[in-house]
Amino acid sequence: MGRATPAILVVEDHPTIARQVVDFLDGLGWQTDHAGTGALALELATRERYDVIVLDLNLPDADGVDVCRAIKQRAPRNVPILMLTARDAFEDKARGFHGGADDYLTKPFDLRELALRCEALARRGRLHVSQSLEVGPLTLLAAERRAACHGQPLALTHSGFRILALLAEAHPRAVSRAALSHELWGAQPPDSDALKSHVYALRRALEAAGGAARIVTIAQLGYRLALGDV
Template sequence: MEHTDNILVVDDDHGIRTGVVDYLRKNGLRATGAGDGREMMAALEASSFDLVVLDIMMPGDDGLVLCRNLRSGKHRALPVLLLTARDDETDRIIGLEMGADDYVVKPFSPRELLARIKAVIRRTRMLPPNLRITETSDIISFGQWRLDTTARHLLDDEGTVVSLSGAEFRLLRVLLDHPQRVLSRDQLLNLTQGRDAELFDRSIDLMISRLRQRLRDDAKEPAYIKTVRSEGYVFSMPVTLHGNVP
């Protein structure tokens, strides 16, 4: 049986929530609505979803808090598309730094939202099945380093903390999820930058350079991230997972 994508729409505005759910269903998707974080988590426990549409401006835990919670739990690999009522660059940047895959500014056309949903899901599935994330872990160790995926920082063998930006964390996490696999620049861009990837076609090289600096990795003879000429990059160090989230 052909898979039909299942979308969870989280918005405290009943009219917007039901309108989006109805539109998605009319356009061939499955969709479920949730009015707050509690309903969102109940829905995630009850069913399997392909993407969460998450409103930022909600009472109680807002969309940014909920996005952060998703990224630190067992649903961390689930794509998230944020809705924001303000054309506020700060909200967008914070959302992307917290791990959101894309955003749409209210008021939006349902057609644009549908296109964004499909684009995010397509990017998520762009890797072959054997390269997709299948495990989650609290701590990932490699070489002299440990990555704390909850605190989102690095620890060296002496326990020194090295902070990572959101973009650096996402890039490192993608590389660690697929060790000894060559990933093209397009794959890395789409997995780490989402909608703006096409605007920064060479930015992945800058991100790799910054990440090598964090890892104290010699760019001329790297031990961790190696360049594969005309193909992309490969994380060459063995990776060990610890403390899987139940």
């Protein structure tokens, strides 16, 4: 599989839901494979390299949590897993997270939210795998959660680093406010001013390092990382 666009494995036995998810992600230009059983999911996950696996909790041949755990143990890399379920009880979510799931989405769901969560997981996974990321004058070290501009360390908060990492991964594309908010706070974001405050602090840190990298506001969308005079 090529790596220009997100590669997603959709593990869902319900034919209508599977078709809707695959068609929607295909429409975004993503690369998608589909598995209707846990056995096929495990085979594909250990053979191919996916950015995200969307995994249904209830499969005809296996428990989704067991499949999740097996993928985490056998896949060639720590691929992020988004678990789907019709159950909304805390105990079911806790069981999924304890089994290795990285995120959780309850049916019925908005396909746009599914794509949003997959994007966030894919970006997080790529930075985790590479451990470092260089974009123009910026260098980000994932393990230490440190960043520098032209070698000068940036004074970033934990949230500031996560925002910068998302913008650097997406460069030169913009990242929506919704995607940034979900990355920071999941499904329960605080008031709208919280994200603005973190972006403001990040801008100040970049300015203090010489301004070679800037955060540009894109009207009615979100933010973009700009390098130099671009």
